[in-house]
Amino acid sequence: MAGKNKVxxxxxxxxxxxxxxxxxxxxxxxxxxxxxxxxxxxxxxxKMEKPGAIGFGVPCILTLK
Known part of the structure; x- marks a missing residue:
């Protein structure tokens, strides 16, 4: 009986x-x-101080985990 090689x-x-x-x-x-x-x-x-600005947030280096 041929044995199977376990890899x-x-x-x-x-x-x-x-x-x-x-x-x-x-x-x-x-x-x-x-x-x-x-x-x-x-x-x-x-950028966000301008009227009508739409922002999605910014990555904060202080919250690096």
Whole structure:
């Protein structure tokens, strides 16, 4: 009887196994109250000060986890 060769799968890091840091998306009100404003946040605040501006938030480097 012919035996089956068992092949061990090499477990390498897949995309699901690797943790990538994520930043939270914050609004202009959070950027205004921020104690350490960044360049990205300042630019976003200036953009949102214009009348009729529509914003979707900006990634905050301080909320990196």
């Amino acid at each position: 061990k799968a090499d477990r390498t890091a897949t995309k699901l196994d690797v943790h990538q840091p994520q930043m939270k998306i914050v609004g202009a009100d959070t950027c205004i109250a921020c104690p350490t404003p960044c360049a990205r946040g300042i630019a976003y605040r200036e």
